[in-house]
Amino acid sequence: MGQSRSPLDVADLEYLAARGWRGTEEADLGDWLLRAGGGFTGRANSALVVGDPGRPLPDAVEAVGTWYRDRGLRPTAQLPGRQSRAADAVFAEAGWERDEDVLVLTAPLTTPPDDGVAVELSPAPDAAWLAGYRHRGRALPPSAGAVLTNAEDVVFASVRLEPEPAPLAAVARGVLTDGWLGVAAVTVAEQHRRRGLATAVMGALQRWAADHGAAWVYLQVTSSNAPARELYRRAGFIEHHRYHYRYAAP
Incomplete structure (x- = not known):
């Protein structure tokens, strides 16, 4: 990129x-x-x-x-x-x-070559995908499915390296909006990290988005997540802007 x-x-x-x-x-x-x-x-x-x-x-x-x-x-x-x-x-x-x-990081969309990792794309998340996505390190609440699927052009990527009932090795979510691919929920199981699986699922999402006419990609990453920030830097993403949340006093 x-x-x-x-x-x-x-x-x-x-x-x-x-x-x-x-x-x-x-x-x-x-x-x-x-x-x-x-x-x-x-x-x-x-x-x-x-x-x-x-x-x-x-x-x-x-x-x-x-x-x-x-x-x-x-x-x-x-x-x-x-x-x-x-x-x-x-x-x-x-x-x-x-x-x-x-x-918030952005980059022009490219179509990286297939690296041989089998990535399955599905229009809806199954139970294995939902179990594989660890939001802030935690399992998902019951309301997660409705939020994850509430978009027009959405796809769910998964990598399985071991037969069921073993958990998935990696998951990610892609969404297409006005020619932009949004990447989120990139999660690699701890025992499968440092094997290029995050790059593989992102590459599959980029190829899917390119086939649907996308030209740009964006994603969000917390400032404290140094490994993810380095991964995205190597992939060619640059910082577009930052945001933060404020919470009312309990």
């Missing part, structure tokens, strides 16, 4: 990514997007703070808190890039706690 700059700005890429990883309920607060999905993942259960909420910022922060509490969820806001600094200061003043940075 080359080192070209993305054709989308922060707001446009965040709105596009929000369509690729959606909650099961959404509402608008001016330009802000409120999302709820049973508590599974920050992106599906946070207010995307982009643009103008259509009311004074302290009132918007209060409205976000109310919307999530009404759904039994901890109020959460996703604050991307420099454009969210004014809102971020108001969330901070209201006592909302800040999480670590998440890097």
